[in-house]
Amino acid sequence: MAANEERSVGIVMNGVTGRMGYRQHLVRSILAIREQGGLRLPDGTVLRPEPILVGRNESKLASIAKEHGLDRWTTDLDEALKAPGAEIYFDAQVTSRRVDGVKKAVAAGLHVYTEKPTAEDTETALELARIVNAAGVKAGVVQDKLFLPGLLKLKRLVDGGFFGRILSVRGEFGYWVFEGDWQEAQRPSWNYRAEDGGGIIIDMFCHWRYVLEEIFGPVRSVQALAATHIPERVGEDEQPYTCTADDAAYGIFELDGGIVAQVNSSWTTRVFRDELVEFQVDGTEGSAVAGLRRCRVQHRSTTPKPVWNPDLPATEDFRSQWQEVPDNADFDNGFKAQWEMFLRHVAADEPFPWDFLAGARGVQLAELGLRSAREGRRIAIPELTL
Numbered sequence: 445m446a447a448n449e450e451r452s453v454g455i456v457m458n459g460v461t462g463r464m465g466y467r468q469h470l471v472r473s474i475l476a477i478r479e480q481g482g483l484r485l486p487d488g489t490v491l492r493p494e495p496i497l498v499g500r501n502e503s504k505l506a507s508i509a510k511e512h513g514l515d516r517w518t519t520d521l522d523e524a525l526k527a528p529g530a531e532i533y534f535d536a537q538v539t540s541r542r543v544d545g546v547k548k549a550v551a552a553g554l555h556v557y558t559e560k561p562t563a564e565d566t567e568t569a570l571e572l573a574r575i576v577n578a579a580g581v582k583a584g585v586v587q588d589k590l591f592l593p594g595l596l597k598l599k600r601l602v603d604g605g606f607f608g609r610i611l612s613v614r615g616e617f618g619y620w621v622f623e624g625d626w627q628e629a630q631r632p633s634w635n636y637r638a639e640d641g642g643g644i645i646i647d648m649f650c651h652w653r654y655v656l657e658e659i660f661g662p663v664r665s666v667q668a669l670a671a672t673h674i675p676e677r678v679g680e681d682e683q684p685y686t687c688t689a690d691d692a693a694y695g696i697f698e699l700d701g702g703i704v705a706q707v708n709s710s711w712t713t714r715v716f717r718d719e720l721v722e723f724q725v726d727g728t729e730g731s732a733v734a735g736l737r738r739c740r741v742q743h744r745s746t747t748p749k750p751v752w753n754p755d756l757p758a759t760e761d762f763r764s765q766w767q768e769v770p771d772n773a774d775f776d777n778g779f780k781a782q783w784e785m786f787l788r789h790v791a792a793d794e795p796f797p798w799d800f801l802a803g804a805r806g807v808q809l810a811e812l813g814l815r816s817a818r819e820g821r822r823i824a825i826p827e828l829t830l
């Protein structure tokens with residue numbers, strides 16, 4: 445196609461009435477790409493995404509479409525998959541509905557891009573990866589945390605050799621999710637029911653797999669303790685329900701090179717941190733604390749020498765002894781940045797590393813984390829192959 449020509453790409457967006465589907469994927473990614481005038485491909489063509497909204501609730505879909513000046517929406521997935529110009533299927537439904545949605549889309553010949561986790565167990569996630577591969581369609585899984593400014597800066601430090609030998613990583617993720625009785629919960633109730641695909645391990649360990657591996661190295665074992673600290677919550681229907689899924693997980697991961705990563709994930713903790721997730725990395729030459737946006741470092745040459753003395757108040761302001769890592773780059777919304785990569789993968793055959801096997805590896809860490817918690821032991825992580 446000649447330079448400066450436009451071409452549209454139809455994207456069937458399923459689950460667009462949900463938290464992630466609406467805010468991060470429709471508004472902050474696809475509509476943002478449209479607002480910036482489309483996506484320029486290497487040959488000069490401008491790609492214009494055309495969303496086709498799919499959901500269960502007609503009135504919600506109609507109101508989203510109206511608010512954003514869109515005219516293509518339906519509650520019938522089969523109809524959407526056959527719509528003229530539909531090339532990509534995107535899935536941000538509740539996890540338990542993902543496999544069926546993706547299978548249908550692949551059978552209809554569409555490329556597929558999906559939220560994590562790709563499935564609720566490793567075997568199904570692998571089977572889905574095989575189906576997608578055999579169909580020869582382009583496929584990708586959301587791995588948004590890699591695009592967080594704080595973690596991009598952390599990766600830059602690792603690549604630049606700042607840490608010397610990395611010893612350990614300590615991650616704190618979480619915040620208080622209201623129980624839904626005297627204040628409305630800020631997460632959907634299915635998150636707290638195992639039978640509906642909920643649980644913080646299945647939700648977060650998928651992320652920890654790619655975060656740990658892409659920044660530090662392969663994860664070789666997992667040991668986790670899962671807890672359901674809040675046994676009963678109140679749902680969207682204002683009725684109490686029993687929580688059957690873990691709402692906090694205390695995990696230890698062994699990485700290549702003897703690196704020990706400890707990550708706490710919790711919907712039952714109150715934040716006394718600067719950001720909702722933070723990782724402290726300690727190395728022989730220096731340490732860093734990275735969050736969603738910020739990253740601070742302390743080099744060995746500026747490391748203080750505290751002496752333990754509980755009889756005296758703290759003599760130093762430890763937090764002020766760290767240095768801010770500058771951005772030195774423009775950071776776009778991570779979901780949008782990854783969407784742009786996927787669209788280039790589909791339309792210009794550019795590489796996209798996070799396929800359904802990568803998605804299955806995330807599910808595997810979650811599944812083995814849950815097993816470790818059930819059996820009370822550390823579990824080695826076998827290589828996954830298609």
Ligand SMILES: NC(=O)c1ccc[n+]([C@@H]2O[C@H](COP(=O)([O-])OP(=O)(O)OC[C@H]3O[C@@H](n4cnc5c(N)ncnc54)[C@H](O)[C@@H]3O)[C@@H](O)[C@H]2O)c1
Nearest residue numbers: 459460461462463464465500536537538539559560561632
């Ligand atoms: N990448 C991330 O950081 C991130 C963050 C949160 C959630 N997620 C993933 O995104 C997906 C959606 O999560 P969410 O928090 O947006 O959930 P949500 O409950 O807000 O949205 C769920 C969507 O699925 C649809 N749905 C279909 N069948 C349903 C059913 N039986 N019950 C309830 N909803 C049903 C809903 O209509 C809605 O559009 C999940 O798979 C979750 O793991 C990813």
